[in-house]
Amino acid sequence: MKFIPLVVILSLFATHASATWEALPETAPFPADNPTTAEKVELGKMLFFDPRFSATGTVSCFTCHNVMEGGDDHRSVSIGVHGVAGGRNAPTVWNAAFLSSQFWDGRAATLEEQAVGPVTNPIEMGMKSLDHALGRIQGIPGYKQYFDGAFGAGDNVTMENAAKAIAAYERTLITPNSPYDQYVNGDKSALSAEAISGMETFEAVGCMSCHSGATFSGPAMPAGAGFFVKFPMFVGGEDLEKFDLLADVGRFESTGNEADTNVWRVPTLRNLKFTAPYLHNGAVKSLDDAVTVMAKAQLNRDLDAEQVADIVAFLDSLTGEFPTQTMPRLPATPGDLLD
Amino acid sequence: MKFIPLVVILSLFATHASATWEALPETAPFPADNPTTAEKVELGKMLFFDPRFSATGTVSCFTCHNVMEGGDDHRSVSIGVHGVAGGRNAPTVWNAAFLSSQFWDGRAATLEEQAVGPVTNPIEMGMKSLDHALGRIQGIPGYKQYFDGAFGAGDNVTMENAAKAIAAYERTLITPNSPYDQYVNGDKSALSAEAISGMETFEAVGCMSCHSGATFSGPAMPAGAGFFVKFPMFVGGEDLEKFDLLADVGRFESTGNEADTNVWRVPTLRNLKFTAPYLHNGAVKSLDDAVTVMAKAQLNRDLDAEQVADIVAFLDSLTGEFPTQTMPRLPATPGDLLD
Numbered sequence: 001m002k003f004i005p006l007v008v009i010l011s012l013f014a015t016h017a018s019a020t021w022e023a024l025p026e027t028a029p030f031p032a033d034n035p036t037t038a039e040k041v042e043l044g045k046m047l048f049f050d051p052r053f054s055a056t057g058t059v060s061c062f063t064c065h066n067v068m069e070g071g072d073d074h075r076s077v078s079i080g081v082h083g084v085a086g087g088r089n090a091p092t093v094w095n096a097a098f099l100s101s102q103f104w105d106g107r108a109a110t111l112e113e114q115a116v117g118p119v120t121n122p123i124e125m126g127m128k129s130l131d132h133a134l135g136r137i138q139g140i141p142g143y144k145q146y147f148d149g150a151f152g153a154g155d156n157v158t159m160e161n162a163a164k165a166i167a168a169y170e171r172t173l174i175t176p177n178s179p180y181d182q183y184v185n186g187d188k189s190a191l192s193a194e195a196i197s198g199m200e201t202f203e204a205v206g207c208m209s210c211h212s213g214a215t216f217s218g219p220a221m222p223a224g225a226g227f228f229v230k231f232p233m234f235v236g237g238e239d240l241e242k243f244d245l246l247a248d249v250g251r252f253e254s255t256g257n258e259a260d261t262n263v264w265r266v267p268t269l270r271n272l273k274f275t276a277p278y279l280h281n282g283a284v285k286s287l288d289d290a291v292t293v294m295a296k297a298q299l300n301r302d303l304d305a306e307q308v309a310d311i312v313a314f315l316d317s318l319t320g321e322f323p324t325q326t327m328p329r330l331p332a333t334p335g336d337l338l339d
Numbered sequence: 340m341k342f343i344p345l346v347v348i349l350s351l352f353a354t355h356a357s358a359t360w361e362a363l364p365e366t367a368p369f370p371a372d373n374p375t376t377a378e379k380v381e382l383g384k385m386l387f388f389d390p391r392f393s394a395t396g397t398v399s400c401f402t403c404h405n406v407m408e409g410g411d412d413h414r415s416v417s418i419g420v421h422g423v424a425g426g427r428n429a430p431t432v433w434n435a436a437f438l439s440s441q442f443w444d445g446r447a448a449t450l451e452e453q454a455v456g457p458v459t460n461p462i463e464m465g466m467k468s469l470d471h472a473l474g475r476i477q478g479i480p481g482y483k484q485y486f487d488g489a490f491g492a493g494d495n496v497t498m499e500n501a502a503k504a505i506a507a508y509e510r511t512l513i514t515p516n517s518p519y520d521q522y523v524n525g526d527k528s529a530l531s532a533e534a535i536s537g538m539e540t541f542e543a544v545g546c547m548s549c550h551s552g553a554t555f556s557g558p559a560m561p562a563g564a565g566f567f568v569k570f571p572m573f574v575g576g577e578d579l580e581k582f583d584l585l586a587d588v589g590r591f592e593s594t595g596n597e598a599d600t601n602v603w604r605v606p607t608l609r610n611l612k613f614t615a616p617y618l619h620n621g622a623v624k625s626l627d628d629a630v631t632v633m634a635k636a637q638l639n640r641d642l643d644a645e646q647v648a649d650i651v652a653f654l655d656s657l658t659g660e661f662p663t664q665t666m667p668r669l670p671a672t673p674g675d676l677l678d
Contacts, residue, residue, distance in 0.1 A: 076677075339624075
């Protein structure tokens with residue numbers, strides 16, 4: 001077995017060693033320059049569901065971040081315009097508002113910054129440029145009144161405002177009140193004995209070194225700081241190699257920093273029941289396997305079947321309440337919009 | 340100019356020559372073997388929005404029938420799995436419940452029959468077979484309770500029931516109370532003078548020979564009968580040729596009957612503001628052009644600019660009220676579902 005040294009950032013763990021169990025807040029923080037308002041949320045939901053800002057008019061944020069299910073797309077890796085598959089598993093948009101960086105490699109500091117990334121990615125939404133995408137938004141006259149409502153009258157149909165609106169909508173995508181949250185908030189009957197046992201095992205074996213905090217994605221940190229960990233730390237063995245965990249170099253791809261090789265943002269563990277398949281490449285099909293693989297790859301531990309079952313029962317208890325959402329009404333399309 | 344003789348079916352017109360102006364009903368009829376129930380509608384909405392029954396897990400009914408907008412996909416022709424474009428413009432699903440046949444060529448008698456068509460179309464949803472698609476539905480355990488609720492306990496997760504549920508949902512997609520409907524129901528202030536003038540011109544020049552009834556898609560007929568018309572009847576001239584109106588042989592493609600060459604189901608005129616571009620091939624970008632082209636191709640009339648503007652004002656008055664819909668919650672995906 002080959003050993004990959006801990007990255008420096010892991011020294012952070014020392015300050016978070018005492019486990020605290022946090023319930024998910026019912027509202028998300030927002031940046032000072034983009035307070036969440038009902039008007040922005042409404043506009044943002046429209047834009048989130050609107051496929052007209054992709055090259056073919058077929059791919060929206062919703063396409064890969066299906067908020068009617070787990071906020072991802074239930075594929076190993078996503079497919080964008082032109083039917084071409086990307087390289088990574090779509091991260092869930094549910095509770096992303098609580099994360100201190102966005103994308104698997106944390107290359108976007110905020111939801112606002114993330115929102116514009118896929119628009120010009122050639123295999124995601126495939127627009128030639130952000131100006132081209134903006135032209136599409138401006139080419140739909142019905143949007144103007146919603147930009148006015150969200151940002152005040154004026155020259156407000158900008159990509160920056162579109163991103164702000166989408167981020168504002170995404171900050172409403174929160175799944176509180178899971179059995180785990182009820183338990184943490186005092187209802188000791190909310191978890192099964194198996195889930196409680198899993199919770200204890202989860203802490204005892206070291207999962208919380210990385211998966212801490214209300215979203216189990218690491219400690220609260222300023223936007224953009226991100227909480228990054230090398231994965232896999234320990235490699236080798238049939239089980240690990242078959243999932244091809246080293247092929248994607250992770251954060252190195254965006255930073256070019258050697259120390260970021262195979263370094264990833266720690267993902268949330270909430271609502272995992274709805275986000276199979278798992279890991280950055282979507283190579284692991286079941287939650288049982290995901291728990292086994294993670295324990296081996298990060299903690300160099302071989303969990304027994306009971307430990308795995310208990311942890312999975314605990315993880316199942318992190319499935320929260322998905323808010324009822326109304327569908328947006330999108331403004332009409334001029335017939336030459338996609339020309 | 341080349342003249343194409345009227346098809347026999349046009350003799351039907353004699354019985355519908357006196358124009359009657361009908362408001363859109365607020366509920367749709369249903370077949371005796373598929374009464375609309377709340378449970379079926381709920382299940383049908385889930386299935387309608389679920390992309391997991393397509394080859395790549397990316398295309399649902401919603402993809403080409405965007406009920407957040409005009410019930411179509413604002414493209415000339417649709418794009419399905421693998422990014423390949425089809426041959427025809429997506430017809431709107433709004434008010435399709437009132438039509439006596441489905442698809443541009445009317446090859447499906449009912450919404451139930453239509454619903455399963457795209458599933459195995461290689462460039463739409465691209466499933467190998469309906470059994471394969473059914474396997475996907477059966478492979479999502481969370482659906483079972485909804486089939487039980489809609490169809491009673493038992494061996495009910497069948498493609499027939501899935502189609503019934505989708506059709507039941509589609510029967511709720513009705514846009515009543517347009518300005519035109521208000522006018523017909525007695526509110527004479529609901530239409531502008533221009534729209535009223537357009538309504539008169541619409542009747543006077545002969546548009547209602549085909550576009551009659553509450554949906555302006557022809558007279559009420561039994562399911563499957565369909566109301567079909569040759570299009571174009573008159574061909575020739577620059578304006579018509581540039582839209583390539585003869586290339587698609589229409590109903591002949593599905594019936595193999597020579598008399599069905601370039602014969603089409605008469606489409607609804609409701610909510611046209613939301614369904615650009617127009618015609619079976621989506622070649623006409625603006626409603627002004629669509630009116631001009633249709634008058635020339637079907638009535639051999641050259642409308643002047645005022646007539647066109649008036650008719651467009653009338654057609655705009657056919658935009659109804661789109662009901663507020665809640666988003667469905669889709670059951671969780673097993674990680675190996677798409678294997």
